[in-house]
Amino acid sequence: MLTLAELFDVVRHTPLYDSWPVHGPNLPQQPGDPFWLRLPTLGAGQLACFTSECQDCFPSGNRLFLSSGTQGKPKLMPFTDADLQRVAELCGRFSLLEGIDANTRSMVLLPMASWTVGRITMDGHRKAGAQVHGVDLHGGVTAWQQACDAIRPTVISSTPSVLAAWAPYYSGPKLTLVETTGESLLESERRLIEARFGAFVYDAYGLTECVVGVECAVRQGFHYWQDSVYVEILDPHLDQPLPTGAMGEIVLTSFQQGSLPVLRYRSGDLGRLAVVPCPCGRKEPLLYLHGRKEPNLALSRGVNLDRSLLEGALQAWGYNHLRVVWKGTPQSPAAPFLVDQFRPTLEISWRVDANTKEPSVLRRYLLDQFMELAELIHEGDLDLVLLPQRVGVS
Numbered sequence: 246m247l248t249l250a251e252l253f254d255v256v257r258h259t260p261l262y263d264s265w266p267v268h269g270p271n272l273p274q275q276p277g278d279p280f281w282l283r284l285p286t287l288g289a290g291q292l293a294c295f296t297s298e299c300q301d302c303f304p305s306g307n308r309l310f311l312s313s314g315t316q317g318k319p320k321l322m323p324f325t326d327a328d329l330q331r332v333a334e335l336c337g338r339f340s341l342l343e344g345i346d347a348n349t350r351s352m353v354l355l356p357m358a359s360w361t362v363g364r365i366t367m368d369g370h371r372k373a374g375a376q377v378h379g380v381d382l383h384g385g386v387t388a389w390q391q392a393c394d395a396i397r398p399t400v401i402s403s404t405p406s407v408l409a410a411w412a413p414y415y416s417g418p419k420l421t422l423v424e425t426t427g428e429s430l431l432e433s434e435r436r437l438i439e440a441r442f443g444a445f446v447y448d449a450y451g452l453t454e455c456v457v458g459v460e461c462a463v464r465q466g467f468h469y470w471q472d473s474v475y476v477e478i479l480d481p482h483l484d485q486p487l488p489t490g491a492m493g494e495i496v497l498t499s500f501q502q503g504s505l506p507v508l509r510y511r512s513g514d515l516g517r518l519a520v521v522p523c524p525c526g527r528k529e530p531l532l533y534l535h536g537r538k539e540p541n542l543a544l545s546r547g548v549n550l551d552r553s554l555l556e557g558a559l560q561a562w563g564y565n566h567l568r569v570v571w572k573g574t575p576q577s578p579a580a581p582f583l584v585d586q587f588r589p590t591l592e593i594s595w596r597v598d599a600n601t602k603e604p605s606v607l608r609r610y611l612l613d614q615f616m617e618l619a620e621l622i623h624e625g626d627l628d629l630v631l632l633p634q635r636v637g638v639s
């Protein structure tokens with residue numbers, strides 16, 4: 246991975262950071278020190294504008310990949326061969342943590358051409374010693390099953406929406422594990438995939454701009470390696486750090502990329518850092534993901550639901566540990582192959598305690614409070630999934 250000094254050496258020569266205080270003698274000696282906290286943060290829009298306007302500036306040896314466009318339009322990101330090696334090394338650590346090894350035969354079912362995640366997932370599995378088969382998404386469920394019959398994988402890696410669409414039709418032996426990546430994973434998708442593929446799902450968290458971490462066997466948060474990414478939790482509206490354990494915006498600095506350095510990048514995701522060690526015993530820090538920073542949930546048919554109104558209504562009823570996730574599209578280039586199987590889903594999870602009620606009671610309350618939800622459900626444009634959980638939502 247890049248050292249902090251190497252990262253700042255690249256930053257100083259990158260026009261994106263021309264106006265940042267990185268050209269004088271007072272540079273951070275370590276992430277989080279007073280000089281570090283004087284740096285601004287980088288918004289997604291700033292990075293996207295820079296990469297689209299400056300793609301001619303990147304050296305010809307760079308490879309440009311498109312992001313998946315999960316949160317808006319796809320973005321271009323440049324990588325050198327050395328960048329890709331560092332990302333592959335990190336994905337190799339993910340694979341080893343999950344349990345992928347030389348006995349693994351893996352089927353990586355992801356877009357293989359321009360989308361970064363297909364390439365780096367295959368590289369990571371290879372680093373862990375697996376026999377790896379890359380399969381593109383063309384052809385839909387029938388083609389995926391045929392490829393699977395030929396490969397006979399022990400591990401499958403794909404997006405949650407692809408696996409959830411395939412799950413009802415999957416015919417094959419139980420897998421050793423399933424890896425999901427590339428888009429947010431609903432808890433209901435996790436349960437469906439685990440039931441039909443016969444193996445635990447390990448979710449990975451990362452952006453095209455910065456790969457972050459992976460779940461351990463406890464599967465409640467993402468472990469990350471501090472030499473590859475520095476994670477800060479900041480006030481969503483200010484550049485102000487929040488106390489450890491508080492929920493805020495996840496801000497990322499990558500020690501993986503030298504082509505276009507990613508420094509204090511606002512991910513647009515909300516999360517918090519664990520304050521107690523993970524029960525798995527690993528030393529790497531644990532990051533809990535809570536969803537997007539968006540104030541409104543843009544539901545089907547142009548209906549906007551005010552997230553704070555929804556969460557306020559739930560909290561007024563004693564639901565204080567919540568995870569609200571809206572998934573309106575499959576969020577990946579797999580979308581054309583999922584037309585019939587995908588249902589827009591609003592998923593609400595909460596931690597069960599003395600104040601919480603049965604899901605059916607909560608459903609009636611929510612549909613009374615938010616008539617627009619009832620109408621969308623009636624028209625078949627929304628699945629409302631209510632999932633009480635004993636642990637995990639915090």
Ligand SMILES: [Zn+2]
Nearest residue numbers: 461463523525
């Ligand atoms: Zn753990």
